[in-house]
Amino acid sequence: MQDASTGDRFGTAGIRLRVLSSWAADPARFREDANAEEDLVRGGYRDRLLVELAQNAADAAARTGAPGLLRLELTGTTLRAANTGAPLDAAGVQGLATLRASAKRDDAGSVGRFGVGFAAVLAVSDEPAVVSTTGGVRFSAAATRAEVGALPALAHELGRRRGAVPVLRLPWPADSTPPAGFATEVVLPLRDGARPLVAAALADLPAELLLALPGLAGVDVVVDGRERRIRIDRSAGSARITDGGRATTWAVAELSGELPAELLAARPVEERTRRAWTVTAAVPLDDDCRPRPLAGGQVVHAPTPSDEPLSLPLRLIAPFPLGPDRRHVAPGPVTDCLVAAAAATCAELVSGLPADPALLGVVPRAGLAGAELDAALCGAVLDRLRATAWLPVAADPDQRQTPGRAAVLHDPTDERVAALGDVVPGLLPAAWSRRSDGPALAALGVRRIGIAEVVEAVGGVARPAPWWAGLYAALDGVDRAELAALPVPLADGRTAHGPAGVLLPAEGLPVHRLGALGLRLAEPDAVTHPAARRLLERLGARPATAPAVLADPAVRAAVEGSMDAVEDPLDGGPDPEDLAAAVLALVGAARPEVGELPWLAGLALPDADGGWAPAGELVLPGSPFAGLLAEGSLGVLDAGTAATVDADALRAVGVLDTFALVRADDPDDLDVDGADRWVDAVLDRLPPDAPPPDWPTVTAVRDLELVDDWSAALPLLVALPAEARADVVLGGVPVPGYLRWWLSTHPVLAGRRPDRLRDPASTELQGLYEPATAPPEVLALLRPAVTVADVLADVDASLDLLDRLGDPRRTVRPEVLRTVYARLAEALDGVDADPPERVRIGPDAVAADAVVLDAPWLQPLVELPVVPAGGAPGAVADLLDLPLATELVPPTGPEAAGERRSWTDVPGAGLAAARLGVEVLTGSVAVHDELVVDGRRVSWWPAVDVDHVDGTPEALGRALAWRAGAWTRRQALAEAFGHPDRALELAAEDAVGDW
Structure with missing residues (x-):
């Protein structure tokens, strides 16, 4: 049926006649159609206008199988939407003009919702038109109002509705054509005030809308001549969307299937034949192809945006059945089936992405679901993720595992995970164990392992020493209470069940030659890392330099008991040869001074006669010392040992190549020849009234009594340390x-x-x-x-x-x-x-x-x-x-009395007094011409009250000096009496200096 004026290709006149006839015959049908359209308009389709236009364009492209293009152009107060694909046909026109029905039945790839979406144009336009290469139709509120007003049966209803009519029920032919290169164009003259809203919607059109429209390859948005190009390039597992100069790559997973017929029994007839479904899940990737979960506020796309909130941070597109409001998903078995399909698609998406901790952001969190459908989706996705092998394995980057097999450390670091990856099954990389990821890991059921469990796990493993070094370094900083039982491999092949007391060898310590000492020496390669040593020291291990190990009581005990081991080899002690080699190697590394550790002299060493003797009783063969001793006085070290062991080490353990020193804090402890006689000789030198002395540490020289050649010995003694001399x-x-x-x-x-x-x-x-x-x-x-x-x-x-x-x-x-x-x-x-x-x-x-x-x-x-x-x-x-x-001599006196005179009257008395330091001389002297005592001539003789002299100056000087108690000045006094005439001259000489 055609209009005479325009050429009615799609029979619009017949459609109008049928609709108007049904309204006139039954006004209730008019009311029903008017109410339905009003409901659609009131549903807020203004925000869905562009989406619905894009959806129709995608369906048109899908019907031809060629990638579609949509052009949205706002010029003045007109919005035009031109698309490629299948042109408008009579069935399409019938669908546009029939509420709640659609020409889309079993079209594969169709995403439209059975014609309802076109009603969104009424949100902005009262005169929408659709023109195509096959013809066009238009709708008009004014023209419809005029047609309805001409029907008496509807006059009352039209008045009651104040002229509001169902615009999309009556089509008229349109004689326009779409732009070149396009099959169809929707033309929307905008009502007053709608342009700003449409312009804002065009500016906000999301580029990722193309993910939900597989038939479209691009959208061009033109506003007053300014063009925005949006394109999508789809490939297996991904889609690249360019929006002007910006490009975003999305990881895409897509699953398809067919709904069982029985599930659609309760759905509208239009839906029953469309059983095929495709579910798409997508997440954007950053420049490094790492997933970038979307921000909150997502909605379910069914397949275009719905009002169903989605707490999953990804784009989910699924053909969920919508309720009467066309905004919410209708519950029921179809929805339940598609929820399961959506969960499988999300799991497919996650498992297909490179392993990256950002994927944990996709894991649904408990309590975050915003609605019933969201809760169902989150629960289903979480169940599928729990059963899917998508988590990485730290020990094997190419392997994937289910969450049930996975584990994370309580306090992970890259170093700890690297060390424990092959010990703790299923351990996740450290980056997957951030504090913020805890809720996701807990929701997945991933095991969390504490340090105590780690210690238990490594308790029985056999690993090379560098592995232990890495483990210790990685555990540095952990609470030491949890590490008390941390195993430590020892150099002799044993394992210490805890670091306390373990010796940490320093560089240069000959660890692998010290086995006979039975020390708890850590395997060197296990403690090379500074952080490893720091941890073990914090746990009670001790640094072991060669001097420190040499000072260990266990070493001293082994040395002091070495001769017992020789004499009783069945007591279970170390082999004497092994022990000697170990101690000599240790001494060679520690380099103690000769005699610094005197107990080393007790080390059993082989002698030249095939026996064993303490090192301190052996002489180094060929040394100068060996040739100056009495034959057989001391043993000689085995020549083979002397040739293979460092001479300094031999000297340090007491093997003699010169005289040995001994030291003691108490001289009674000196085991050297004549020590007691030396002590007596020393004490004899002290004052008789001196208290017992406090002896300092004394040093003596051994074996002096064994010397047979002192001409050779003395130079050696001269060369001894100063303390010996x-x-x-x-x-x-x-x-x-x-x-x-x-x-x-x-x-x-x-x-x-x-x-x-x-x-x-x-x-x-x-x-x-x-x-x-x-x-x-x-x-x-x-x-x-x-x-x-x-x-x-x-x-x-x-x-x-x-x-x-x-x-x-x-x-x-x-x-x-x-x-x-x-x-x-x-x-x-x-x-x-x-x-x-x-x-x-x-x-x-x-x-x-x-x-x-x-x-x-x-x-x-x-x-x-x-x-x-x-x-x-x-x-x-x-x-x-x-x-x-x-x-x-008998006590007799002079035989004569002599001439008695005062000392002051003797010539020279004044000078004599001065030389005695007195004012004047006192007393008297008897001068004899010849002084005779006991028949013999003498020169002077003292008596009680008078001194007798023979008159010579010498006799006078002696008598006065003895009398004055100044015997040493007798010559000076004699000079004074001998030269009285020179008294002044001699006195002047006396004045030159003190007496």
């Missing part, structure tokens, strides 16, 4: 150290004792001692006496000097003789010394009988030689067992 200071008094004392008291210089010789430079002891002959450095060690004081410092040397003074073959310097006996008496005071057979009476004279002059005036009266008493006649007499002069 040093004096000992007791109570501020320096005394000879053990070494000097021992050498001084033994015939080490050509068979002679150094304390029986003098220093070659000594003049004071010439005649008494032969000079010592030795190199200067040896003399510096032995220190033979230089002075009498050096001799008198030692009791034994003093006794020897006493005998030497009586030796007629020796001579004594006069200045020495004058005081030597007095000094000997002082030095030997309290010593039970036998008197000598002969005494020295002159520098080159001795006598068997002599007298000790204790009163100088008696010298002319004694008949025996006089021994110089040095001011201590009594002590000398006791020392020498000789009589004093006063004991041999």
Whole structure:
């Protein structure tokens, strides 16, 4: 049926006639159609206008199988939507003009909702038109109102509705054509006020709308000449959408199927034949192809946007059946079936993406669902994700696993996961274990593993040492209470069940040679990382430098028990050879000073005779020391051991290539020859009233008594450390150290004792001692006496000097003789010394009988030689067992009275008084022409109240000096009396200096 004026290709006149006839016959039908259209308009289709236009364009393109293009152009107050694809046909026109019906039945790929979507144009236009290459139709509110107004049966209803009519029920032909290249164009003259709304909708048109419209390849949006191009490039598993200069890649999963017929029994007849379904799930990717979950506020696309909220952060497109409002999904078995399909599609999407922690953002969270459908979708998706192998495995990046097999660390780091990936099954990478991901992992049912479980898991594993190093470094910073049982591989193949007490070898420690020591030494490669050492030290392990290991009590115990192990090899101890090799290797690394650790000398080492001996009793073969000892005095180290072991290590453990030092805090603990006699000699040097001394640490030299060649030994002794040659200071008094004392008291210089010789430079002891002959450095060690004081410092040397003074073959310097006996008496005071057979009476004279002059005036009266008493006649007499002069001369006086005069009257008395330091002389003196006592002439003689003199100046000086107690000034006084005429001159000389 055609209109006469326009050429009615689609029979619009017949459609109008049928509709108007039905309305006139039954006004209720008019009301029903008007109400239905009003409902659609009131449904808010203005926000869906562009989507519905795009959906129709996609369906048109799908019917031809070619990618479609939609052009949306707003010019002035007209919106045009031109599309490619199948042109408008009569069935399409019939669908446009028939509410709640559509020409779309079983068209494959159709996404439209059975014609209802076109009603969205009424939100902005009262005069919509659809033109196509096959013809066109238009709709008009004004024209429809005029047609309805001409029907008397509808006049009342039209008035009641104030002229509102169902616009889309009456079509008229349109004679326009679409733009070139397009099959159809929807033309919408906009009603007043609609343009801003349409312009805003065009500006906000989402580019990703194309994901829901598989028939469309692009949309061009033109507003007043400004064009926006949106294109989609679909490929397997992805879609690239360009919007102007911006491009976004989406990961896409798509599943298709067919609904069982029985599920559609309750749906409208139009839907029953459309059983095929396709569900699409998509998520955008960033520039690195990592998933970028969408922000909140998503909706279900069914397939175009619905009002159903979606808390899943992705685009979900599924042909859910809509309810009467065309905005919400209708519940029922079809929806339930499509929910399951949507869950499978989402799981397909997730499992098809590269493993990235961002995928956890897709996991539904408990309590976030916004509506019933959303809750059903989230629950179904979560169930499918739990059953799908999509989570990565840290130990194998190419492997995927279900959440039920997966596990995460409580406090993960990349290092911890890398270390534990092959120990804890299903462990996720650290990036999948962020705190923010906890709810997602909990929803999936992923196991969370604490450090205590990790420690338990590694307890029985066998791994190379570097693996343990990585594990320890990764665990650094963890609460140490959880790591107390952390295993530590030991160098000897054992495993320590906890770090406490484990030794952490430092660089240079020969760990793998120390097995015989039984130490808990960590495998070095397990503790190379600084963080690994830091962790183990925090857990109670101890740094193990070579010196620290050498100081370990277990090492000392092993050394001290090494000879027992030789003597009793069945006691279960280490093999002596292995133990010796271990200790020597350790000593070689630690480099202790010789003698620093004296207990090392107890280490059992093989000797040259095939036996074993303590290291401290063995001599290094070929050393200078070996040739100067008495044969058989000490053992010799096995030559093979000496050739293969570092000589410094051998010396450090006590093997001798020179004299060994011993030290003790108490000299009674010195195990050296003559130590007790040295102590006695030292104590004899202290003052008699001195308190018991506080001994410092003393150093002695071993094996001096074993020397057979002193000419070779002395240079070695000279080369010993200074502490061996040093004096000992007791109570501020320096005394000879053990070494000097021992050498001084033994015939080490050509068979002679150094304390029986003098220093070659000594003049004071010439005649008494032969000079010592030795190199200067040896003399510096032995220190033979230089002075009498050096001799008198030692009791034994003093006794020897006493005998030497009586030796007629020796001579004594006069200045020495004058005081030597007095000094000997002082030095030997309290010593039970036998008197000598002969005494020295002159520098080159001795006598068997002599007298000790204790009163100088008696010298002319004694008949025996006089021994110089040095001011201590009594002590000398006791020392020498000789009589004093006063004991041999009878107590008589002068035979004559003499001329008595006052001392002040004696010429020269004034100068004499001045030299005595007194004002005037007191007392009197008797001057004799010839002074005779006991029949012998004397020069002076003291009496109780008067001094007798023979008148000579010498006699006057002696008598006055003795009387004044100034015996040493006797010569000065004699000079004063001998030269009274020179008193002033001599007094002037006295004034030059003090007396």
